[in-house]
Amino acid sequence: MNDTAQIFDQGEYNFAYLDEQTKRMIRRAILKGIAIPGYQVPFASREMPMPYGWGTGGVQVTASILGKDDCLKMIDQGSDDTTNAVSIRGFFEKTAGVRTTYETSEATVIQTRHRIPEKGLREDQVLVFQVPIPEPLRFLEPRETETRKMHALEDYGLMHVKLYEDIAKNGHIATTYAYPVKVNDRYVMDPSPTPKFDNPKIDQMPALQLYGAGREKRIYAIPPYTKVKSLDFDDYPFEVQKFDKPCGLCGAENVYLDEVILDDQGGRMYVCSDSDHCEERRANGHLGPMAADPAATHFAGGASEETVQ
């Protein structure tokens, strides 16, 4: 038992910060969201002890579904050890005292900002997304009354106007994140701000996906094994970005890579955005072209820390 877990035991907070009535209210919204895949369910978002934009929606969803036996993984831009992930992991360690992990396969609840783990998720896992702007039509139609009506009437022509503009201006669909999808042939949904590289993972995913937007007070969900199609044109089909190099550290191909600037002489490398995936591959003996480079070593990081309750 670590020192943060003690705070939980001292009775300062209800389990996972939120009171039980609030959790019930959020669970109801979640259930409704699961029942109507892709539909944005309004909920009474609470003030959380962190600023909007830091994942207040995701945190409330996680807090509502977390049980004492759960093992939580936090991802920020694919990484477990960046600010947002560290803060929220710390938050739940303090307020819920649950076990946390860096390892995708070990986690039962994964809260993420942006990325979906490279490793396939299972039926017994739940993926919680932090969403800044849930309304895919917002930038085209500023009126909430109108966008709600458009969803109700499946009036989605406007969504293609945006993609049309992309092709007209860039020669291809240049939207790379928050790429709109149609869920279960019905609701158009914004998987914001996930890179479109991860859109195919959303489709037919065995794990339950929950999306929480705290400031906008919306929750939506994709139940396991749901059809999720990225919008496109017949002559400009949806495609994900391709990287011409493998990961510099672990040599993985067909994964989402981050560009890392190594020095101010133009040195750079591309490494897995999913740090856990990269580490696991390296542990299994996979090495990338840059793995031996001393400049790269400190990005490789040490072994994952784990807290065990």
Place this chain on the structure above:
Amino acid sequence: MNVFQPEAPLLQVHNVTRYYGDRIGCLDVSFDLWPGEVLAIVGESGSGKTTLLNCLSTRLAPTAGAIEYRMRDGAMRNLYQLTEAERRLLMRTDWGFVHQNAADGLRMNVSAGANVGERLMAVGDRHYGNIRSTADDWLGRVEIESDRIDDDPRSFSGGMRQRLQIARNLVTRPRLVFMDEPTGGLDVSVQARLLDLLRRLVADLGLSVVIVTHDLAVARLLSHRIMVMRHGNVIEAGLTDQVLDDPREPYTQLLVSSILQV
């Protein structure tokens, strides 16, 4: 006398009345509009012509009366008994609405091509190449150069915006177009070009049009029939040249005699 035209009217308006509280917007207006017919509603500001236009185009529910429209399947439907989904489909396929201020009818932050293509995408067209070539074709028909297809309407002149708005409306080949002072606020020379363009498009496409204008010259050039409104009432109606050349009502005579002769 139906020996000439056995076909049925497109729009039937029965006793349409709209009150704003106690005040009359328009009172007890009835008429039929036939396929290919252009009807001008004229009158001064506040005469109720825009209220009537909004009632006809389902933008403003009338207090009393009924409006029936012949759908593409031939069935006559009461417009105010359509579901919202049916109404929207009608408005973006079979109807057009040309606003006086083009910014009200355009998306100012997307390109001209997307403005024209939007209706196509809304009815399920999913082929970029086809959408773009159709948009290009329509820009040509309203005399906008092909190389402006990717420009925002913000960079267009008033006359070009208005022509773009017309293309955006006509791309789905509507059968009925409502126009609210389409040439208002434009320079005289720009007006003349727009009017000529409208006249040709209306004739070529066989459009039915209800056009609201205070400009009798516009009514004379474009319309077959005219309704003169005052204080919410239709005070005189008939063949456009008959009403303008042989006006009966005192108010119509006043309107006609007020035209500046150039």
Place this chain on the structure above:
Amino acid sequence: MAVRLYLNSVGKTFTMHLQGGTVIPVVEKVEFSVDAGECVVLGGPSGAGKSSILKMIYGNYRCDQGQILVTVGDEIVNVAGAKPRDILKLRSDTIGYVSQFLRTIPRVSAEDVVAEPLIAQGSSEEEGRDKARTLLARLNVPERLWTLPPATFSGGEQQRVNIARGFIAHYPILLLDEPTASLDAANRAVVVRLVEEKKAQGVAMVGILHDQDVRQEIADRIIDVTSFSSEVAA
């Protein structure tokens, strides 16, 4: 010969509301008929109501009293009580009007202005344009003008364009409102020949013609409109 047009006790007054409701009687009890292939010329001084009669037949002026009966195929249609769209149909298929003045339409070429009524009756654009060129040539409109919009033409040229437009299509009834006013002798002769051709095709015509020579040549009958003038008329 078949009666194409019959005016039965037609009367017309104008009420000038802007001048205290003054009622100006124009004509009353106008009664005449026109047979197919006949040209009837309305005679009488200015202000006798000749033009008003022509405009009532065309539906441009309302007819207050009586009937204006027009034969359309097997039907007889009363212009005086016809609905607007029926009058429009009559104007496109049955009654043509040749006036002195051309209402110019911006940006439409002279040959298209002339061809329009024929195309409206169902002819191809090619046929319409061919016939338009023939007529413009006959009326001595210089060929270099054919593809230009007539708005900038001289008065005489505009008038000839309008005559060509009036004569191009086939109307069983043709109304001639001073078609030869201010034309030179050569063009007057062309108009006379055009009228003769229409007569040969069985067209019934009603005309106002001040030119004595032309009237002499084409009129089968002259009706003195002063006999219909209301007594109070000036």
